[in-house]
Amino acid sequence: LQSWSSGTDLWVSQCNSTINHPGLLEQLRAEKFDAVFGESLNWCMGGIFHLAGIDKFALAESIAYKDGMYALTQVPTASSYQMFERNFEGFPNVVDLMAANSLFFLNSDQLADFSRPSVARVIDIGGIVVSNGHGKLNKEWSAILDLRPKTIFMSFGTFVRAWAMPEEYKETIRETARALPDVTFIWKYEKPEHNASQGIPNLVETTRSPFVRLCHPLRTGQHERGKLCRYKYTSKRETAAMLNNKPFSAREIFVRNMEFLAKHGPLRQLYHYGRHLNFIQYYLLDVAFCVIGFLLVVLSVSFLASWKLILCVKRMVNVKPK
Template sequence: MRSIGLILLLCTSLDSYKILIYNSKYGHSHSNFLGSIADALVDAGHDVTSLIPVMNPKLKDGTENSKIIRIEPDQQVLDSYAKEKENYNYFELNSFNPLIAIFMGPKFPKKFEYVCRKVLDEPGLIDRLKAEHFDVYISENFDVCGTALAHAIAPKTMIGSYSSALTGQHFSEFGVPEAISYRPAAYMTSLDVHSMVDRAWNFYASLHHKYCFWFLRLSINRLMKERFGEEYPSVAEQSANVAYVLTNSEPLIEFAAPTMARVINVPGIGAKTPKPLDEYWSEVMTRRDQTILLSFGSVVKSIQLHPAVKAAIVKTISRFPSITFIWKYEEPDDEFAKEAAAKLPNLVLTKWMPQLDILAHPRLYVFITHGGMGSTQETALRGVPGIFVPIFGDQMKNAGMMEYNGFGKVFDKNNLGDADKLTATIKEVLENKKYRENAQRISKMLAKKPFSSKEQLVKYVEFAAEFGASAALRPQSVDMSFVTYHNLDVILASAACIFIFVYLICKMCSRTAVKLVALISGKTKNE
């Protein structure tokens, strides 16, 4: 028996790989995505270490089972977060405003640069990580410090990732066709491909996004060259050589667009199995036959809404006395909350709720959400119709793809103060059966997918660990300039050749015509 146990142990160790995951803690969805990847790989028997530079200390690490190397936050970053919390209202943000790109673009990288310097300054860290000889290194291409560190850490192979669908610089860096004429950019909720105006807006949205994130890449590239020398490869150069790219995109609810064989979708990798509700929430869900859940996520706060907008939402809720409304409201004991709760018996204001478990309850009929990738995927998995109120970032595109697939309606955040419009939209989603039918149909499709995200993740990471990056999966487009990628040089050369050819033909015809006229004129005179 001991020999059998020893053989099993040896087999397990032979199949176990050393994996490092760079999981910068700045956003819940990002930490949850990479943390869930780490835990799934631990469950598969691998030796996983999570390098966690802390930007926002209030967030969870995302991982529960992997080994952790934590880099404590820089004081300048903590001060920046405190200032943002005090002064920034996402409800007032206009993603299309060019002034945001012009003024905020250069400021955006500061927090990431401070944190990246903190990682580089950690005594002996880079040398220790390099000495580990990791089989696989996984990093997200948002905080690109993680990607930039790959060359210094020197793993056997690198895997890129993103906690949403690919966007902005990801297309050129990973070699994926952007298809901007029909793939909606991050800030677009819809795109009519037959409309020149819509396609122009989409083109602008793409440029706007790339401009904002260009400064981050510029800043990190400069930092790395300052630390390791001018020959150190850029973020784009290292991204071009990844073995695979893991995304949190679900093709069954996405806009169809070109992809590459090395882009592996592992949607909902962090999704948990719904649990039975406790006594309190069970009682709330059974007060009436129908319940509507309202939440703007973990970043955007309902308390930041203008008083007139809050009043409009309360007015809307009062028009549906037979429906229970659960509203995620960060200060349920403030003056507004107390007044609203006293006025509306069908309103439940709460700082927190078990969102996943509530979405799985049969009496949950509509989810009013900001459209974050996690919330949209949970909505799809549970087959719940939604009203999607995008606030910023990729929420616009996420909301648009849900409406496109018949899950519900997109609602402009600027119209939240219009009780009549909000009432009409809720009635439309509640009463039109097509939304619930579409939602439940796609929910069944997602449940019966041939391979789970966890299976996909583990198999591809193990494959990359054993064989490294394949040259066959690396598109040559990553080595091309804008001019050569779009064949502008070929088009220009061809146009020049055609122009010269036409010019010579015209010249020859002109000379021939002159000689012919002269010949005819000469004959006429002789006669």
Template sequence: MLLRLALPFLVFSSISTSATKKPLKILVYNIKFAHSHSVFLGNIADILSEEGHNVAWDWDYEVDNRLKPFQTSLIPEVYPPFEDGTTKSTVIRIPADKATLDFFNQVMDGDFSFVFRSDDWDRTNALKQMPLLRRIFEQQCKYTLTFEKIIEDLRREKYDVMIVETFDYCGIGLAHLLSPRSLITVSTTNIFDYLAYQIGQPLFPSHVPTSFGSVVLPSLSSRVNNLIALATSLWMFREIEKPTERLFKEKYGEAFPDMTEIIANSSFTLTNSDPFLDFAKPTLRKVVEIGGIGVREAKQIDEEWSSILSLRRRTVVVSFGTVARTFLMPLKMKKALAQAFSRFPDTTFLWKYERPEDKDDFAVEVDNLILSKWLPQNDLLEDDRVQGFLTHAGKGSYFEAASRGKSSLLVPLFGDQVRNAAAAEFVGFGHLFDKADMEDADKIETALTEILEDEGRLARAREVKRVMDSRPFTPRELLVRHVEFAAKFGQQKTLDSQGRDLSYVVYYNIDIIGIIIVSLILFLYIFYRSLSIVLCCVNVQKGKDKLKKL
């Protein structure tokens, strides 16, 4: 989830769902720190913009502190490797705090190979990320709050809806300052455990995998592991939240509400999940699953890529995402992968690899392996000549694989990827592969054979595609209709869980259970004492009767 920072930005879109409806004023807060997060929120902004006025304009506070009239313009790339995530909505930029950017660049220049080496279930991955994220978000938020003029201008806009991800909590605090009619919170993956806790959605670690968990078995060890994952997740997000919450209280007074209170009063929560691609779980009506909304319509691949796909009978796309740079993968792992690939001479392996010139170091004689700095992944997966997908199980790749019906080998590295891979295996279109086995070419070969030649798994992958194509409501419809509803009616108390304000004792009826247990114990004690007295009296009477006979 860590990842590259350029400029945080606020995305504004004036939208309407048809020419006959009044355009809505919507503000999407999208801090640019990680590719997948920016893309997901950017897709939301673009879809809402497509529903109404497709107008874009660029504003740079350091150049001109007056709001400009609407005009079409390009967004300057302050950090070229990173996209804004949106191309169709109005963009208002807030520059990166220099100290934050310098720190982030320092982090990114560090050694991230630990994501390949660590055990899948090692919670230290999350623990390592938390201090970095906390510092980045706190420093940038402190700088953002110095732009009082733009904050006041945004407040006067009187937005109908503000959409904010609950990862960087600065947007939550700004939502309170700007006072939109409705606040909609966002989780760019499955609903974060801490967010679920804040809005009152039930958490059942006994059988529902947590944000950083996997399949929960009835065994004691599995449930303990999931409980530890839950505690780690809750602690991590609270630690990220606290410094930002303190910034707002210091600047605007102690009366400023807690972040949890603001989040709990949101109208809806949008999550990057889909009920047909996940474990069943208890939920609330205010939680709207729009998973896969970022999967764009595939384009026709060009002749160059088409010729590559025609080299052999089938092709497998290999990608570990943008965060885990594969040139940092341990050499032994890369050699094992290349060796396994070489055992499929009728298959071309297309590997997204940042330094293709390194091939001679680990795959000099593997002719069916092609390394490329970039792949048109979504477009390639749409092609029938691509019959398999080896991926890290990031959310974007997860939904692309499901939507294109590709049998997948999923090697989760960190964060929510373990849960995603477990869900893919549960649904049936993927096979979860432990990265600890990535140094074993034989195991990799066996796993690849399964996803490429198991007819049952291939058929299930195609079935998943049909399910995704036939969902009762598309993610786009769910997004637009709920945003419209929130703009029109605001927060609905009927959708809020009454349990969110209850203590654990009351929520789980521990007091009632305690009373029952105490009452049962008291009853058994009284029964025992009464029985003892009765038996004692009987024995005494028998003694008296014996004495009378004597």
């Protein structure tokens, strides 16, 4: 929570500095962009695009779909920011500006993701940064991979620094490496000068690697990716073959959609009516209330009728013959 709080403070400070930078908005207006795109993580750009007069824009995500994106795909939200209102009187709501995107690109693929509801403006471009071909490894990496039959790459991502781990954690990794002498462990360690792998021949420290990685999820979309590996990748070869033989590449899909947006955007036709529905309408609570009300009436009438019938039967039983 502390890291998120400090990150938010930095983001607000950066956004304030950007929108108040002398001449920046004028320069952006003068560029007369055909179309632009940016990552939805940066909510500041919605206000910048508005001030620069750019209405043809798309959003992109470096991860797959997550719940927090609903606001950007036309589902109402209560989130808002005040930086622009302090500097520009009568400024529109930032969420509404970001929701005005024409296209929403996701780093996901339908063949390798959970099934989910979607809309026309959401486009999957998973694997866009994956190379179509692989060159030969240099001598250093070839020599490392040839050391043993198997190789494992260990990385704790961007936020967790291996060098800052408690010493007992590091020792656990060393013990694991010692227990598997036929496996080469490549450990992403940010400070090689610590000599963390000293004395362990199959433990190699590095700050870079071209290998496919086995990851342990820590935050945000990583948990979903971890579960997805267990759920979807039971037949890895078949899935890989399908992904490699798709009729259109992710790059082609992205480029052609951006060209279409630049020529015909903004694509208001892709908006769905859900953005105009309030909370009760969107979740069909009015229909639910009607159904529940009808059921309550039926149950009440049935209960009263049953009660009257019981009373009538009791009277008949209690009547003594003359």
